[in-house]
Amino acid sequence: MKMLRSILSAATAGALLLPVMATAASAAAAPNDTAVNATVVSSLPTTISQDTTGATTDATDAALNANCGAPFTNASVWFTYTAATDGGVVADMSASSYSGGFMVTEGDPAGGALVACGPTTVGFSTTAGQTYYVVAFSDTTTVGGQLEVTFDVAPPAPEVTLTLNPKGTAYKDGSAKLTGTYSCTNADDFFSDIEGTLTQRVGRVKISGFFFVNPLQCDGATHPWEAIVVSDTGLFRGGKGATVAFAFACGLFECSLGYTEQTVQLSTNKK
Incomplete structure (x- = not known):
């Protein structure tokens, strides 16, 4: 009986572990979790849908946020855009399943060249040939969800x-x-x-x-x-x-x- 109980206990424990393992597997790491692997935005307008529940945050996010003051930078994912002409770009994540915001740098984010930041929607001026990095994140304790982000040409200046x-x-x-x-x-x-x-x-x-x-x-x-x-x-x-x-x-x-x-x-x- 002791042997049977041990076998049953092991089987029960295994059954209990299965949902946990399945949940962990479903939260796959985001391919653009860091700026090095940023998703390229090649044209405007572009809409990108992404599950960010497996995304993380790091020291780069924290350093940039020191000048922005977002409550949180959870589940951050990166995008990059190289401007073909002078003008401006708007990034909008209002259709996402969670509250969030953006930070934008001109050139390598590690250099800290922050040019814009804000909740839900952000706009920034662009110079032809310059590469910009845009990080989208959750600004609450919610660690990601379904991100819907649109990149488009900014409206004309007033x-x-x-x-x-x-x-x-x-x-x-x-x-x-x-x-x-x-x-x-x-x-x-x-x-x-x-x-x-x-x-x-x-x-x-x-x-x-x-x-x-x-x-x-x-x-x-x-x-x-x-x-x-x-x-x-x-x-x-x-x-x-x-x-x-x-x-x-x-x-x-x-x-x-x-x-x-x-x-x-x-x-x-x-x-």
Whole structure:
């Protein structure tokens, strides 16, 4: 009986080990687990599907992440792309089964030439002939899953122009109105704005106020803008004032800047 029990115990233990061994076998090591074996992205757009449950993380990931601050860099896998022309690339893993992010280097990742990083989607500028390495990872305790990553051409860079009317209005309550025009394209309306300062000397007092206009309408047409400026240091009056104005038009990954600086003649509105 003792012999039979031993045989049964061994058989039972073997049966218990089978699922564990099968699970370990299913989590095969990722072929692009390190940058040396990075999967080549030869053309854009390209979508790659990959099971990353067998992928690991290493010291290279940690060194790059020191400048990115992702919570985790679990199950990292590498891709490489050599740019044919100047431009930009977008990598997107939003269709994956787990939350994650990217880090991008120009040239060998061991050199630490980090050019971009971010959660879910990342964009980066490219130079013709330059090779870029992109690592995709899980940013939670989840060790991988089904990765769906798309590499595509980045949208055109935003463009913006700005003008300022040399004539403004000073009101009885001490506020001032400035006007002008702007035009912007390839930008998000709500992440684009006009802002600046109006400065005027009234006697010996320097009056300064800030203005902000948002959102903009970035459809390529020329649009008017106006801003009411108030100051905590005094009241604006009729006369000359110095204005510095900036227009920011921001797309998915970058912003463009419009700038103007000039003297504005404020006319008194007595109403």
